[in-house]
Amino acid sequence: MKKLLIYLPAFLLLLLLLVAWEAIVDLFNINPQVLPAPSAIVSVFADHAVILVPHILTTLLETLLGLLFAVIFGVFVAILLRLSSLVRKALYPLLIISQTIPIIALAPLLLIWFGFTILPKVIIVTMVCFFPITVAFADGMEKVSPQIITLLQSMKATRLQILFIAELPGALPSFFSGLRIASAYSVTGAIVGEYVGGYQGLGIYMQNAAHSYAVNLVFVVIIITSLLSIFLFAAVVLLEKILIPWNRGK
């Protein structure tokens, strides 16, 4: 209960902004085709909830699959970077350069290669999420106390034992900060992927809504998108609490 109280000022501010928005739309008689009032958005939300469910599920599936692959590749690459200085020298600069490529520009290419399936969207989410996870995890392994490594070496631990006893668990907190950032980006990644083409998903629904000037529906999708991101973020934080019990209470 006390923890929830921390969010009270933020909640009150949000409420205040919504009230102001409602009042301004009312007061200046703004055309709902341009800017609908919050109350109008809520009522549209309720009307379209059922129609929206399959779109939400599609986007959520793409996001979760993309995140999953990003975690698998990210952890794998980070371990490779840690174990081999040759891999580090060869791969690390390329990884940095790859981040300068605008992923939006790649989306049409992926569509050409893989068609209107969910695959191009999953790939985009993976690409967006891969980098923060890899860098954070590699960093975390780097930060494990050198005294601990020395101690394990003095006990005749093998390279792999050091990896599993010290570096992987020691990097978990950093891994989760990377995953938190990635989870916040991931839903947006899926929506960008859907923009380029597809049959179902929040991005497609939003585009259709925009093309038919259903501005209130666009707002509905925006709200759902941000709710999904918050939900994912919270899930990661919860997972972190469960998997890192030694940091609890700190």
Added chain:
Amino acid sequence: MHHALSIKHFAKSFGVLSVFEDISLSVDKQEFVSIIGPSGCGKSTLFHILAGVDKATSGELFLDKKKITDSRGKFGYMPQDASLLPWKTVLENVMIGPRISGLAKTKAQEKATELLEKFNLQNFTNHYPATLSGGMQQRVALLRTVLFNPSFLLLDEPFGSLDALTRQDAQLWLLEVFKEFRSSVLFITHDIQEAILLSDRIYVFSSRPAKIMKEVPVNLPRPRKLTDLTSPRAVALEKQLFSLLKQTKK
């Protein structure tokens, strides 16, 4: 089971920086030997070499009169800070040594539990290190070292970070562990009284490049207690060591 150590003409330099030039010392079976000397005189480097995580530039190392080239795993080495793994409980930390050496988990658990009970740490078995006081952390780290290899302990200033009262408790506790296992011990400290209370013999190191200035026998009966430090022999010894250490600062 117990080992005698002798080092002959050890030298170590990092590039042009000479850490020590000609160190020869010995530790008999079941003997407790301390090294005192100014900070930065290369005591920790000496321990790294003995623990097998660094190499001497020249010199020879004998264990029970046999020449040793790779000394990893031959000593129970405890680094300067406790270096407990934060993600492992007290029990899991203590059983790391046998686990690395390939002992089955349940066996290692049994041994660690038995040891923790014997030295009155059974109430902390499932605690994470972050929840323990500094003195407790050092005790856990020491038991971990003992469980890995009780035959010969290398203890690098284990109580250096503790306050005076906690330190006295820890010293007496260490004497109990020493009595139980009759390990051979090489012990680094800055604290003259600590060296007198614990040791059979004391080596005084000069500042860098380090040489052995003096080798001093303690000649106090065992078992020792804190009041032994006020005996005429101990007081005279303390004066002698104090003036020797003063010379190293010139």
